[in-house]
Structures are given as structure tokens and as C-alpha cells.
Amino acid sequence: MLEGAVRWVQRHVLASGGIAISSQQRVAYPEVTGYYVPTLLGLGERDLARAFADWLVTVQRADGSFGGPGAEESFAFDTGQVVRGWTAMLPTHPELATPLRRACDWLLAAGDAATGRLPVPRPGAAWSLGGRGEVSEAIHLYVLAPLAAAGDLLDEPRYRRFAERGRDYYLGAVDCTRFDAPNHLTHFYAYVQEALLELGCQDEARRGMADVARWQQENGAVPAYSDVPWVCATGIAQLAGVWFRLGETARAERALAFLAALQNPSGGFFGSYGVGAAYFPDQEPSWGVKYAIEAEHRRIASHFDATADQYRPEIAADDGRVRAVLAAFGDLGARRVLDAGAGKGRYAALLKRTFPSAEVTALDVSAEMLRHVPPGITTVRHSLLDMPFPDASFDAVLCVEALEHAVRIPEAVRELARVLAPGGTLVVIDKNRAQLGALAMPTWERWFDPEELLTLLRALGLSAEVGGVGYDGREADGLFLCWTARKLRAASRPISCDAAAGAAL
Template sequence: MIENYNKALQWIHNHTLPEQGIIVSSQEKIPYLEVTGYLIPTLLDAGEINLAEQYADFLAYMQRPNGSFAGPDGREYIFDTGQALRGLNRVAKKWKRFKPAAKRAADYIASSVQSTGQIPAIYDGVITENVHVFILPVLVEAAEVLNNLDYKQVAQRALHYYKNQPDILESNLLTHFYAYILDGFIDMGEEEFIRPAIEKIFKKQKRNGSISAYPDVKWVCLTGLTQLGIVAYKLGMTEQAQKAWKFCAKHQNDSGGFYGSVGRKAQYFQDAEISWANKFFLDAFHMYGHPGKLESKKLCLLNSDEWHAAIVSQKVEDITQKIRQNQFPVWVKPFLNHSIPGDSFFEIGSGTGEISAILGVYDRKVHLLDYSQDNILYAEQLFQQLKLEGKFYCGDMFADFPIEENEVDWTFSSGVLEHYSDEEIINVMQKSATISRKGVMCLVPNRNALFYRIGKHKMESEGKWTYGYENPKSTMKPYFKAAGLKNIQEYSVATQHTLELWGKDYPEIKEFFGSLSKAELDGLNQGYLLFTYGEK
């Protein structure tokens, strides 16, 4: 199941236009604003935050002056605008800059609803005006996001209108459009109103999980089937929902995409992979996929045993020998440059203890804290072999530090803070400043280091990344300022090391780096690690 999921998600990546949104289909490779919009919540649920933000930026750019969004034919559609708003609502909760675009879209939809509650349509052919029920929950959400209850009142007016249409639950529609209507009613709290219709249509579900696209045909609309599965799941019909999803999964193409329909005499995009099919396939999996469904996609924090296994790749004796032979990591240099012999250091997340040991060699007094007992034991052995003194603590950096206020000169961390949220980083920084007489220093991966980012992305996509969740930083200055630190300095280090993650096998890249002066390299800010220093 996870393989189907990953393939479907990769299809979206492969069919996203650069700096724009998703295409219509494999045969019509132009942007589709409607699907771009309602893919945004799907992408956020999948952890694809950057792509979701790209889609939202594209929507904000493409929005018409009146707040609407156009279809691939250039005409303005209320339904399409509603799906764009679906995405804008979600990103507006995360990034306030999208609220104006969301408001314009919500205003356009609200102004289009007639006094009776009807939402007029300009559709031709098989698409019914009743699909507008699917945008009503979006208006309700906009009322909350934009703090405007008028949108909710408009949605309720339209709900009353469509609920009282005599043909509203007739199932002679393509399942794709019929599911829009049913899903909209559910999200408006009308589960019992549509339950009989859902139960009726699932009585026709075949043993293989399929449901015919229309009552009088044998072929299947894959998108409609997946949507009906979502509706069924919302009503507690889990077994029927999963059977529908599995049928669609069996008809997934090698590319990760789906034709609009399958079966003899299929007539709905039967030869084209359509982008909205992947949206609903992923949504269904998010709802009722296998437990742990995203474990291979979404990286998590490592526990203490996992962290010890990830960072300890050498015997203690090997690191001891390297230090004795003056083989020091270049990123130790800033700690030495910004301190003097006799200074005391408290290291948070000390890992193997290598950096603190080198500081000890240069007459710094060191205290080491790590949440892995194995790491602490490893570091103690290292110090014993080097005949160095140190104080060791096994504990959580989010608990009280085992150090009193102003007890040490410096507190530092290396490769630690990038694993945590902004709030958690600020908490640690503030405590670090409290116990330090002189200031705080830290090293985190540099977001601007291109070759590090390429290497990290490659290892993650290949399942070879062993360090769990890691969010590289372009600057740490805001966190230092939040901790009340002054005279903040920041620069990247270990420029050559970044090629170890990706690029060392390309002679032309190594040659280019070798041709640059130190000043040029420093100016490019391509060091693997970002060093930040602040004084009290």
C-alpha cells in the first residue's frame, strides 16, 4: 500500500509545472487551478510543505481581480474558485500572507450565491450545478479562517436550497460528480440526510470493490470510486471504503498516475492520467490507509537508542587516535576562536563527545549533556583514553539543566537544534543564556549549502538518511535575539565538507571549489554548517 501511495505522490511531483501548479492531465500539460487548489490540503497532510506553498503562491498570482479563478478554458468558475479557496484556507492558517487571496475568493463565491441560495453554473453537458454543494464547507471554513461569519450564513442558505431540490440525490450522475455532492453534504453535517443514498450505491459494489460509473454501464470511474470510498469511510463503512481504494490501487499505472476510467467502453478520460485522481487517492489513504502509513515518507525525531546508532560509526579508539594525530573537524575552530584557555563550556547534545574532547585538549573545561546513556558512556571512554577531565550528565535538554545560573562561560550545541520546533529552540536558547556568563554558540546545518541539500534530499528519497527529522537553518539570529543575546555573529563553515554529502564524485565540482579563494568561498555561504555566536 505504501508503494502505491509513494508512486501517486511522486506522480504529482513529476507533473507539477516549475514554479506553478499541477497539470490537467498527462495529455493536457497546462496548469489546472482548481486541482492545484484542492491538492494543497493533500500535500500538507503528506508533509509536502514546500510544494503546497509553491501551489499557493501560484494561485495568489493567478487569481483574477474579482477574486475568481479560471478553468483551463479561461472561463471563471465558482466551483474552481471554491477549490482554490479550499487550498488558500489551509495555507492562510500557516502563512498570513495568503489571507487576502482567500478573502477575495470567499467574497467572490459569497456574492455569487443568489438570495434563494442557488449558485448558478455555466456548465455544459454532464456536469451538474449541484456539485456546488462541495464548496459549501469551504465557505464555512473561510468564516473561521477570516473571522467573518457572513460566509457561514451564506453557506447555510445555499445548503437549505440544495437540500430541498427534488433531484439532489439522484444517482444517475457520473460517480465523480455524485461524490462531490455527497461529500459536501457530509462536511456540512448532513450525514443522515445522505446515508440512504450512500448505502444504496454501495449495495451495487462488486466483490472486487468496484462501482459502475453510471447505473447503466459496466466501466468504472476511478476518481469517483475513490471519492465514494472517502464518503463511505466518513459514515463508518470502513470495509467498503477500503475495498474501493484497493480496486483503484490495482489499476494504478507504473507512472503512479491513474486513467480517469477503466473497463470496456470507458468514456471518462480513459486514455489520460488525470491529476485529480491522485488527489483523492492520497486523501483516501490519509484517512484509512495502513497504520503507520507515512512512516517511510515523514521523518521523525529519533529516540536515544536510534540517535546513538546514527552517530556512532567508529570505535572510541578511532576517535582517540584522530585527536592525538591532530585530525580535528574544521567546525571545532569557531569554538576555539571565540573562547580562551580556561573558559568553561556546557555542551547540549554532546553525542560522541568529540568536540568537547578537542576543547579539553585546548585547556577548556567541559560539561557534557546527552539524553542517550550510551552516548555518555562513549564520551566518558573517550575522555579516559585522552586523559582529559570532564563532567558528564545524562538528561533531557528540555528539563532543568544540571548547571546553575552563570556557572559556565559558554553553552553550545552542534547538530542538535535543527531537529526541534521554533518554540523548543527558543526554550533551550533562553536556558542556555541563563547558565552562561559570556554567551552561547551553536552549529546547525546550513540551509543555503546547496550540495548538502542535494545530498540530504537524495539520501532521504533513497531511504538512506539515518538522522531523522532535520530542518536546516538559513539563520539562527532570531533565536539568539529571543534569548536576549547581543553582538551576534554568524557565518558558515566546512565548505569543502559539503561535497562529502554530494559532489565529491564529480571532478568538475571539486575542481571549481578548488579554484576559489577562501574569501570567495566564504562569500558564497556554502559551508555545510552554520555557526552562530552571541554574547550576554
């Protein structure tokens, strides 16, 4: 499903900037372009994410706000999703601070300072659902976490304070946890549930998701509204993502399997399917694809959260893989070291013990795995496809049995190379494709041909070699391979997207 969805995105990026509203409406949609930025980063598509972020700067209104395509009115929801995109991009693109601050300032000026309530479109206009009333204003919860995050990054505590007031207002004023209201389309309801999680309202999100779960069918489907027979594909993708985040894996898997069966040959999804379908039934909205991509990513993180107790927190100092890492890195002294896909940080911990002055960072998508990383090591919960570090941040980068889960391999390798400083060393240890079948593995896992990764690394301008390594007390038997790559001190050419074998979107 993922690669089809990515192809759909490729075909709906507009030459003039931004992402199209849908398969039928090739008009750029700022709100959706904004919230695609973190999705693209999560796919390793940093250049396109950057292009989206930059295009949004060009269409920002004089007062800092954003509206819908062709609409004169400015909308808090739309502006909030641009804030979401720019906030995701800010750690690597600090020049976005000024437009981001303007968008946040507009939200605070447009909202009610006392309650944190944001303005809604006038009745009968952009949020009208006809006989079902208006979209619930609780979807404005989905603006608040990005606003708070922007406040933290920009050192503007008033953004976070506004977001906290707003969270309390919506929780008090609107029923966020009952699905059977006439205006609760799964798509809107799921915005609210995801926002509750983002805002740390775990209990409310659990309640809201337990409520909508009462409508889920055995085949994974959830009706678009509680009283209709048709489904909203976007809503199902979003619900799957939230169920994964809550550890409701079986439910999420069922929803995702149902969604996968709906995917059109184009890689997109109609807005809705079934008798009486009334939400973009003959168009593929761009946001449906976004949430399908995100649910697939959540699935992997959730797998590791759920199975964390099966992974060892330590590794023997004489393990063949450890010996290979130490030999490749040499004396790390006070160097900056990244363990990407660190799991419980068993390699990071060993490196820290061996070189106490080294600054060691452990990055992983799984919070449950990172919980076991010992003190003294910085932990970062993020995908290795999208690392929140500037270029050349580390002198040594390690990636052991994690690239195999990254799904978008050329993009992941490019990201590992990006954060490596000139003169630095990257070590990737993973399994050999020739040994496929030797161990059970989840469906998304990939093993590698030795030449495949060498080609990717060399295309990025790194010198690289590969060899077998021993593991778990065994001598090298061909199952594990170790790729060692070095970045030249003065790179002969800059690393760009096009240099990697993977096509940019």
C-alpha cells in the same frame, strides 16, 4: 500506491506554476491546483503547497474569481476549490487573507443572496455530459464548507451564513442521495457526499453512500454511472475516502484494493477503465491522484477511529517512557507543549498533571482517540505532517508511537522540527526496526533504525541522541527507542525543505 501517486504529482507540477490537467494536457488547472493544497499539506509537502497557493494569487482574476484552463467564464466551483486551498494554508500564511477574501466576496456576489445558490455554466458548455444532461449543480455543495471555514478564519460571518443557506437550498432542491440519476458520475456524486460530511450532514451522507453501495461489487468496483459496466477511478478513490470517514471500513478497503490494482506504472490512474469507458479513458487526470492519496490517509485515521477502544487512556508515572520524557523536558513550568499523535492524550495528561501551568496541546488524526483527552488540554484534529501552527510554536514537542504511522517519515520529522521553538526539545519514542516481528502491525506502519532518525534530526540542524527505554513495567530491552533532539537557540542555519533527507516534490 501512495509513493507512486506522489511521484506522479512530482512529474506533473508545471515549471510555470500549478498542476497539469492530466498526463496528456500539460496546462495548469487552477481549480485542481487549489484543492491540491490541503492534499500536499497532508503529505508534509508544505513548500509545494505554498508554491501552489502563491501561483494561484498570480492567476486570480481582477474580480477575485477563477475559471477553467483557457476559459473566459468564471466558475463558482473552481473559485471554491481555490478558497479550499487558501483556507488550508491561511493559519501559517496569513498574507493569503486578502486574495482569499476577494475570492469569497466574488462567490457571494455571483451567488443568489436569498438562497445561497451558486451560478452554473450555461447548458451545453463546461458542465455538459452530452445525452446525460448537465453535471448536477449539487456539486456546489463542495464549495460551501471551505467558504464557511474561510468566514470563520477571516471573521466574516456572512460567508458562513451564505454557506448555510446554500446547503439548505441544495438539500431541498436537488436529490443528493440517489445514485441512479443519469448525470451521477461517481466522481461528481462523491463530491456531493464528501461535501455533505464536511457540512455536518452526516445522515444525508450516510443515505447517499448506502445508496451507491448497492452498486459496489464484491471486488470493490463501483460502476461510473448506475447503468454502465465501466468504472471511474477518481470516483472510486473518492467513495473509498468517504466510506472510511463514515467508518465503513470493509467497503472502503475493498474499493481501495480495486483502485490500487488499476494504478498505472506512472503512479497515475486513467480517468476510467472498462468497456465503453468515457471519462478521460486515455489520460491520467491530476484529480484522480489527489483522491487516491487522500483515501490512503483516511484509511489510517479510520483505523484508529475504529480501534480506539483498544488503547489505554493512562500511563503509569514510573513507565520507562514517561521517565525518559520527563528527564528530557526538565521543568516545563508554563511552557507550551505539543503531544503530536497524542491518541487519548495519556502523555499530555501526565505532563499537565505534573506541570499545571504548562499549555498542553494534543494533536491527532483520530477524532475517536481525541474524544478521551481530559479537559485542560487543547485538542487539535490534524495530521502531524501538516500542523496548523506557525513555526516555533512549542517549547517541547513529544511524539510517541505516532511517527511510525506517518508514512512519510522525513516530512513528518521536518514538521515536528518546524513547530519547535529555538531552545526547545523534541522527544520521539518509537519502535526499533531491529525488533520487527515482535508485534503485529498494520501494513503502513514503520519501525526505525536508531541512526535513521538521528540523521534526519541532525540534517535539520538539531542536536540529537538516541537510547533504549523501558515500557509497561519492563526495563529497556531494545524494542522502544527514545530520540531526544534540541534546537539551538540561534539556529546556525534555517530549517528548509532541502535540509531533510526527503526530497521535496
